[in-house]
Amino acid sequence: MALIKVLDQIHVSPPANSSSNLAVPLTFFDIAWLHTGPGERLFFFSYHQSTSHFLSVTLPSLTSSLSLTLQRFHLFTCHISTYPSDPSQYIFSPSNTNSISLTVAESDSNTDFEELVTSDPRDLSKLDQLVPQLCKSNDGTTPLAALQITIFPNKGICIGVSIHHVTCDDLGSKHFMKSWAAACRDNGFDSESAPVPPIHDRSVIPDPNGLYFKTLAEMRDCTSHAPPPPPPDFSVKPPALFISTLSLSREQINRLKQRVVDTAASSGVLVHCSSFTVASAYSWICLLKCQSGERVKNKTAHFLFSVDCRNRLTPPVPVQYFGNCLTPCFVEANVEDLLSENGVINGAIAIGKSIKGLENGILDGAEGWLKKIQSILPKKPMSVAGSPRSRVYDVDFAFGKLKKVEVVSISKTPGTVSLSESGTEEGGIDIGVILPRDELERFTFYFLDGLN
Structure with missing residues (x-):
């Protein structure tokens, strides 16, 4: 039985005057993650307000600050493509929507928020519903990031984050979350405590030995020689x-x-x-x-x-x-x-x-x-x-204490x-x-x- 109800599906874009939406090449570090899946993390906060208060007061602040943050982290609004003149050169290319998907959901009244944030064993299926999915777009491309905010009325909020590993490593994903939180908390990036902007310049990654093309060739060789997956055995139900x-x-x-x-x-x-x-x-x-x-x-x-x-x-x-x-x-x-x-x-x-x-x-x-x-x-x-050293508990949106952080993608x-x-x-x-x-x-x- 579903524990949440989807209230809205929002597409958040950087400000209209953003000039940073440019193509960025992949490095040999990125190429290695091209065929992997997303990292999925859940951030649980205390939040003692109603759903109507969240929708009218907190959500606009979250979306406006997310827009400002995407001006700095514009790769999340891109998709992977290749240069028309060189199919071997993969790039982060601006997408048609130039946006990131944000799902807004509400938990049902029977869901115990405190049970979800405990350290004791919990059924993973209850947390899976809080994770946003990277679903293919109408043009056949797969988004590189997606977000979901689930409100537990008068109890808490869960911000679910899915980021494809080809886009950034764990340090980059936390840089994004801390930047978004700072923009929401301080109403922009003017505060002295705001995180420094990210650097997208790929020239800081030297590649004198041609590791990009060597890694690409190795990846294709591994993919072509990988054994086919065994047929699913529907008679055996996987353990919960x-x-x-x-x-x-x-x-x-x-x-x-x-x-x-x-x-x-x-x-x-x-x-x-x-x-x-x-x-x-x-x-x-x-x-x-x-x-x-x-x-x-x-x-x-x-x-x-x-x-x-x-x-x-x-x-x-x-x-x-x-x-x-x-x-x-x-x-x-x-x-x-x-x-x-x-x-x-x-x-x-x-x-x-x-x-x-x-x-x-x-x-x-x-x-x-x-x-x-x-x-x-x-x-x-x-x-x-x-x-x-991750300091994930430093993420502070200023609307409630961060109670728990879970990495649910390790289940894969x-x-x-x-x-x-x-x-x-x-x-x-x-x-x-x-x-x-x-x-x-x-x-x-x-x-x-x-x-x-």
Whole structure:
């Protein structure tokens, strides 16, 4: 049964005098994400007003500030095309509508807002209805972003965001959200606290080795040789998925980090040890334990995640660069070592070594990234979305406290967890997990048992 009712479908454009709606080429970082899906995030805010108040007061402020924000982030109103004279050169091209779709919805009276924002297990299908869809336009193009605002009368608001990964990485999507929130909060970008504008200039991404065309050729080769998907088995109903948030406190993180550093030092190993490292290792071990059937058939376990390259390239790329600027990081470890008493420490040391290895050359092996990823996927690697440094809870529209942030798109890639700073404790980390109920119960047991 539907939990929401769609009230309106709005198309928001940049101001009429906007002059930034120009074609922008894709880089080799962008091309790698051309055939992937969107990142989907839900922002839940407290909001103690009626639907009529929201529609008459809050919604106009949200749409006008979104219009101003799209003047800065105009790629969200584009679609992907190629130059007529060069079909191999992909570009972000202005769309016919020059707008972004904003769905306005209202929850039914039986929906418990507090139940949706808890950290306890919840049926994912209830959250899926709050996620905007990237539906093809009448001209056959697929939009790069979509938004949905769902009002829970006198309780809260959920802002759902879907952004195709080819447009930008996680840093770029958060830059957009914080800019939109600032424009809504401050009635424009005149405040000193307003985020700096994004940089769309692709010349800041050097490509002396022709990685664009090498990556494009590799992507096409991977696509052409990929095995066809198995036919769907309609006789087997897939298990319902549940979403939950588990947390590591600052004290627990520091204790894990100290154990990793001490163990590595006793072996004469210099290792990169951060909150991301230990939180990822802890999640990796819990996932291996709760899915000990399929995932541990092999003697080697794999962990795959993306690393921001902006300050690792020469010369460094400005932090406000809007686009993709990520390199994959590959981690392998012996399953027996990961499931041992010191499994978390062994996992963290393996992750730290891989991160430290990037110092030898951030783009080393870039010509084979996609094929390496394709070869690892059948081995069911764990992966991570987000980062403890993301500061997603800093998004402030000034109409209510941000209560919860969920990354629901991790459900589309089994073995993926989300990481963010804690929404309740400075220095803590929230770990988002989406699994069938029985696996989620096992994951939670191993997570809490390990801390005890």
